[in-house]
Amino acid sequence: MENAKNKSFVGKLTESRNFGLVLGLIVLLLVAAVITPSMYSLNSIISMLQNNAVYGLLAIGEMMVIITAGIDISIGATLSLVGVVCCRLMAENPGVPGVVWVLLALVLGALCGAFNGLIVGYFKMVPMIATLGTMYIFRGFSFLFSGGQWWFPHQFTEGYQAFATLRIFGVVPSILVILVVVFILAALFLGYTSRGRRIYAIGTNKESAQIAGIKEEKVTFLAMTLCGMLAGLSGMLYTANYATCSYGIGEGYEMTAIAICILGGVSITGGKGKVDGVIIGFLMMAVITYFISLLPGLSVWSDAIQGAIIIAAVALNKFTERSAEKRALKERSALI
Amino acid sequence: MSENKNTAPARDLTVKQGFKLSKFLVSWEMVLVYILLLINLVLMATRTNLYFSGGTVQSIIQSGMDVCPLVLGMILILMLGDIDVSVAATMIFASMATGLCCQAGMPAIVGVLAGLVAGGLCGAFNGFFVAYVGMPAVIVTIATSMLFRGIVKIVLDVNVLKVFPSFYVTIAWSNIAGIPLALILFLVMSAGFIFLLQKSKFGRQLYIIGNNATCAQYSGIDVKKTKLIVFILMGVMCGVASIFFVGRMGGSVSSTMGTGYEMTAIAICVLGGVSTNGGKGKVYGSVIATLIMAFLTYTLGLLEVDANSRKIVTGFILIIAVLIPNVNRQLIANLKLKFIYKGNKNVEALNIKTAEEVKALRAAIAELQKDSTVSDADKSAKIKKNEEKIVSLQKKCKEQTAAWLEEQREDERKAKERFAAK
Numbered sequence: 148m149e150n151a152k153n154k155s156f157v158g159k160l161t162e163s164r165n166f167g168l169v170l171g172l173i174v175l176l177l178v179a180a181v182i183t184p185s186m187y188s189l190n191s192i193i194s195m196l197q198n199n200a201v202y203g204l205l206a207i208g209e210m211m212v213i214i215t216a217g218i219d220i221s222i223g224a225t226l227s228l229v230g231v232v233c234c235r236l237m238a239e240n241p242g243v244p245g246v247v248w249v250l251l252a253l254v255l256g257a258l259c260g261a262f263n264g265l266i267v268g269y270f271k272m273v274p275m276i277a278t279l280g281t282m283y284i285f286r287g288f289s290f291l292f293s294g295g296q297w298w299f300p301h302q303f304t305e306g307y308q309a310f311a312t313l314r315i316f317g318v319v320p321s322i323l324v325i326l327v328v329v330f331i332l333a334a335l336f337l338g339y340t341s342r343g344r345r346i347y348a349i350g351t352n353k354e355s356a357q358i359a360g361i362k363e364e365k366v367t368f369l370a371m372t373l374c375g376m377l378a379g380l381s382g383m384l385y386t387a388n389y390a391t392c393s394y395g396i397g398e399g400y401e402m403t404a405i406a407i408c409i410l411g412g413v414s415i416t417g418g419k420g421k422v423d424g425v426i427i428g429f430l431m432m433a434v435i436t437y438f439i440s441l442l443p444g445l446s447v448w449s450d451a452i453q454g455a456i457i458i459a460a461v462a463l464n465k466f467t468e469r470s471a472e473k474r475a476l477k478e479r480s481a482l483i
Numbered sequence: 484m485s486e487n488k489n490t491a492p493a494r495d496l497t498v499k500q501g502f503k504l505s506k507f508l509v510s511w512e513m514v515l516v517y518i519l520l521l522i523n524l525v526l527m528a529t530r531t532n533l534y535f536s537g538g539t540v541q542s543i544i545q546s547g548m549d550v551c552p553l554v555l556g557m558i559l560i561l562m563l564g565d566i567d568v569s570v571a572a573t574m575i576f577a578s579m580a581t582g583l584c585c586q587a588g589m590p591a592i593v594g595v596l597a598g599l600v601a602g603g604l605c606g607a608f609n610g611f612f613v614a615y616v617g618m619p620a621v622i623v624t625i626a627t628s629m630l631f632r633g634i635v636k637i638v639l640d641v642n643v644l645k646v647f648p649s650f651y652v653t654i655a656w657s658n659i660a661g662i663p664l665a666l667i668l669f670l671v672m673s674a675g676f677i678f679l680l681q682k683s684k685f686g687r688q689l690y691i692i693g694n695n696a697t698c699a700q701y702s703g704i705d706v707k708k709t710k711l712i713v714f715i716l717m718g719v720m721c722g723v724a725s726i727f728f729v730g731r732m733g734g735s736v737s738s739t740m741g742t743g744y745e746m747t748a749i750a751i752c753v754l755g756g757v758s759t760n761g762g763k764g765k766v767y768g769s770v771i772a773t774l775i776m777a778f779l780t781y782t783l784g785l786l787e788v789d790a791n792s793r794k795i796v797t798g799f800i801l802i803i804a805v806l807i808p809n810v811n812r813q814l815i816a817n818l819k820l821k822f823i824y825k826g827n828k829n830v831e832a833l834n835i836k837t838a839e840e841v842k843a844l845r846a847a848i849a850e851l852q853k854d855s856t857v858s859d860a861d862k863s864a865k866i867k868k869n870e871e872k873i874v875s876l877q878k879k880c881k882e883q884t885a886a887w888l889e890e891q892r893e894d895e896r897k898a899k900e901r902f903a904a905k
Contacts, residue, residue: 218621272805273759275566275621279746280805283798290791394791402625415619447640451633457626461618 167463168410168427175434183441191437193320197311197388199433200326201226201381203426205404206411207333208260208377210425211370213408214337214350216417217267217274219371222378222404224285225259226397229382231293234392238302245306248383256379257372259285264371268364282401286394293394300390311388322384329377334422346370350417406457407432412464511756515771522778530785541663545655547777548665549724549731553748554755554769555676556720559713561752562680562689564696564761565620567714569609569628571744573721576631577602578729578736582644591648599722605631606718607711614710628745636738647734655730665727670770672723677766689713693762750797751776754804827891830884837880844869844876 179186186192205222212219232255233248259281266277311322337343348356349366357363386392411428413420435456439449527534534540553570560567580601584594605627612623657664680686692699692706700706728744729736755772757764779800783793824830848869851862 266802266806270806272802276749276753276759276805277802279749280798280801283746283794283801287791287793287795287798290789291795402629405622405625409622415622447636448633450629450636454626454628454630454633458612458618458623458630461622461626462612462616465616465618 167467168412168424168431172427172431172434175431175438179434179438179441183438186437186441189318193318193323195433195437196323197320199429199436200322201385201388202400202403202407202432203326203429204329204377204381204384205400206407206425206429207329207422208374209401209404210408210411210413210420210422211333211337211346212274212374213405213413213415214346214417214420215367215370216350216353217367217371218405218415219260219263219274219278219374220401220405221259221263221278221282221285222374223397223400224282224289225256225375225378226382226385226400227394228259228285228289228292229255229379230386230392230396231289231394233307233383234298234303234386235292235296237304237307238298241304245304245308245310248307249310249380252379252383253376254379256382257376259379260372260375261368263375264368267371268367290394293392295394298386298392303387303390308387308390311384322388325380325384329380330422330426337422342366342369347418350419352418403432403453406453406460409457409464410460414464414468415461512765512768512771515755515768515775519771519775519778522775522782526778526782526785533785541658541661543777543781544666544774545663545731546781547773548663548669549655549727550744550747550751550776551665551669551773552672552720552724552727553744554751554773555672555766556717557748557752558676558680558755558757558764558766558769559689560620560717561749561757561759562693562761562764563710563713564693564759565613565710566749566759567609567620567624567717568745568749569605569624569631570717570721570724570748571741572628572631572635573602573605573718574724574728574744575635575736575738575741576605577722578725579635579638579644581725581729582647582736583638585646585648586644591650594648595726598725599719602718602720602722602725603715604718605721606715609718610711610714613714614707632738639738641737643735643737645735647729647736649734651726651730652734653730655727669773673766673770680766685709685712690762693760695762747776747797750801753801759805824884825888825891827887830887833880833883833887837876840876841873844873 186195205226209219209222229252233252236251237243237248263278263281266272266281267274309321310325311320313321315321315324337346345356345361345366346369348359348361349363353363382397385396407428408420408425409415409428410431411420411424411426413425435452436449439452553574557567557570577598581594581598584597585591589597609620609623609627612618612627613620654664654668659667680689688699688704688709691702691704692709696706728741732740751772752764752769753759754775755764755769757769776797779796780793783796788796820826820828820831824834848866851857851865851869854862857865
C-alpha cells in the first residue's frame with residue numbers, strides 16, 4: 148500500500164488501463180487526421196456520435212450485467228421489440244405526446260429485462276443460455292407485433308423524433324444529452340449507492356457476498372432489469388433517430404455492446420469495470436466504425452476488423468492482469 | 484437421469500445402481516422420445532394424407548440433418564463447460580475453402596480435405612485463445628464468429644461459389660432403402676462419438692474437466708491440451724457440417740448463409756440434456772433432440788406458423804428444457820422453507836421429523852388392521868392409542884412452530900428497532 152502511495156502522479160497515470168486506451172484513441176485520431184481529414188468537422192463528429200449513441204446506452208446496461216459475472220445477449224432483440232411496439236402505437240395514435248413513448252419504452256424494456264432476471268437470478272439458469280432463449284422469444288414477438296411492416300419518416304410525429312434529433316442550443320442533438328445523463332447516473336449509481344456496490348460484490352465473489360448478507364438473486368434481477376430498461380430506451384431512441392423501423396433492427400448490437408465493454412476494461416469474469424472506461428471504449432468504437440466507413444472499399448472489412456479488435460483487447464486485458472498480479476506479488480515479497 | 488435428487492443440486496454423484504425399468508422410462512432421454520412420438524401423432528392426425536404419402540418423413544428428417552455434425556461437436560464443448568458460438572461462421576469458412584479449391588479445378592478429395600483443415604485451423608485458433616491465453620470462450624467465439632465471417636465477406640464479397648463435388652448433394656438429398664443417407668451418416672458419427680465419450684480415456688477426461696477443472700489438473704490431466712483438442716475437433720466437425728450444409732443448399736455458398744445455426748446447435752444440445760455447466764450429458768439424448776427439432780420445425784411450418792413465430796417456440800423450448808432439471812425436490816424444499824416455514828430451519832426440521840413419525844404411526848395402524856392374530860378389542864385399543872399419539876404429536880408440532888415463528892418475528896422487530904435507532 149505504501150508503495151502505491153509513494154508513486155508519482157505520472158507513474159499512476161501510465162499504469163492505469165484507461166491511459167493505454169486514451170493513447171490508442173489519440174493515435175487512431177491522428178491516423179484518421181492524415182488519411183481522412185474530412186472526419187474533422189463539427190457536423191461529422193456530431194453525426195458520428197449521434198449515430199453511435201445507441202451503442203453507448205446498450206453498453207452501459209451490458210456493463211452492469213457483465214459486472215455481476217453474467218452476460219445478456221438478448222438486448223438487441225429487446226431493442227427491436229420495444230422499437231417496434233413504440234413505432235406501431237405511435238403511428239396509430241399520432242396525437243399522444245412523445246414523453247409517453249419514452250416511459251412506455253422504459254417500462255417495456257424493464258419488463259423484458261425482468262424476465263431475464265427472473266430466470267437467471269431466481270431459477271439459476273446459465274445467463275448465456277437463458278438470454279439466448281429470450282433473444283429468440285423477443286425477436287419473434289417483435290416480428291409478430293410488427294406484422295412484417297415497415298415504418299417510414301412521414302409516419303413519425305415530431306414529438307417522437309425530438310427525443311433523438313432535436314438540437315439543443317442548435318448544436319447538440321438531444322440523444323447525446325440523454326446519453327451523457329445516463330453515463331452520469333450510471334457512474335453515480337455504480338460508484339456511490341449501496342445497491343450499485345452490491346453489483347460489484349456479487350461479481351467479485353458470490354459466496355462471500357452472500358455470507359455478508361447480500362441477496363444474489365435480487366442483485367442479479369436488478370442488474371438485468373436495468374440492462375433491459377436501457378435496451379428499451381435505446382430501442383425507442385434508435386427509431387426516433389433514424390425515423391424508420393422494422394423488426395430487423397438491432398441485429399448483432401449485443402455483440403457491439405459487449406465489445407465496447409471489453410474494450411473499456413470490463414472484466415468478463417465479473418467484478419471489474421468502470422463507467423469511464425466504457426465511455427472511452429464507446430468513443431473508440433465510434434471512431435473506428437466511422438473511420439472504416441469513410442475509407443473507400445473497406446466497408447466489407449468492418450466485421451473482420453471488429454472481431455480482431457475484440458480478441459486483441461481481451462488478450463491485452465489478460466496480459467495486463469497477469470503482469471499486475473506479478474507486480475503485486477513482487478511488492479509483497481519485497482515487504483517480507 | 485439423476486437419482487440423487489435430495490442432495491445433489493447440479494450433478495449426479497451416485498454410483499451406478501444397475502438397470503431399473505421404472506427409472507429408465509422417466510429418464511430425460513425417454514421423455515424426449517415421448518415428445519418425438521407426440522409430434523409425430525399431431526402431424527399424423529392433422530395432415531394424415533401428407534404424412535403417409537411417400538417421402539414426407541424422409542424429407543422432414545433430411546431438413547434437420549444439416550446441423551447434426553455441429554450438435555455432435557458442441558456436446559464435447561459444452562461438456563467442458565465452455566461454449567462455441569462461432570460454429571456457423573467456421574462452417575461457412577470451411578465451405579468457402581472447399582469451394583475455392585474446387586473452383587480452381589482441383590480434385591474433389593483435395594477440396595474436402597481443404598474444408599476439414601480450414602475448419603480445424605479455425606477451431607485451433609479458438610482453442611489457443613481459450614486454453615492457452617485463458618480468455619472466456621464466449622467472448623473469443625463471439626469475436627471469431629465476426630472475424631471468420633468477416634474474412635469470408637472480404638474474400639467472396641457478393642459472389643456465390645457454385646462448384647462443389649457432386650456427392651455433396653447426394654448426401655443431403657438421397658435415400659438408401661427408404662432411409663435418408665444423411666441420417667445413416669449421422670447415426671454412424673454419433674456411434675463414434677458415443678464410443679469416444681463413454682468408452683475412451685479421452686472422453687472420460689472430458690467429464691472430469693467439466694465437473695472440476697482444477698481437480699482434473701491435479702489428477703494429472705493436461706487440461707489446456709485437452710481443451711485445444713476439443714476445439715480443433717469442433718472445427719473439424721464444422722468442416723464436416725459444411726458438406727451437409729452445402730449439399731442441403733444445392734451446392735452453393737455465399738457469405739450471408741447459415742446465420743443462427745450456432746444457436747440451433749446449442750438449443751438442440753441443451754434440449755438433449757447436455758448441461759451447460761459442463762460435465763453432464765449423453766450423446767443419444769442430443770441425437771433424439773436433433774430429430775425433435777426437425778419434426779417440430781416442419782410441423783409448425785405445416786401448421787402455417789411463420790418462421791419468426793417458430794423462433795418464439797424455439798426460445799421457450801430452450802428455456803423450459805433447461806428449467807425442468809432445476810425443478811426437483813431440492814427446489815421444492817427450498818421454496819417450502821422460504822414460504823411455509825418463513826426461512827426458519829428449526830421449524831423445517833421439526834415439521835419434517837413430525838411428518839416422518841406420523842407416517843410411521845400410520846403404517847403401524849395399517850399393519851395392525853391387517854394383523855389377524857390379535858383380538859378385535861385389543862386391536863381397536865391399540866389403534867386408538869396410536870391415533871391419539873398422532874394427534875398429540877401434531878398438536879405439539881403446531882404449538883412449537885407457532886412459538887418459534889413468534890420468537891423469530893420478535894427478533895426481527897427488535898433488530899429493526901436497533902437498526903432504526905442507529
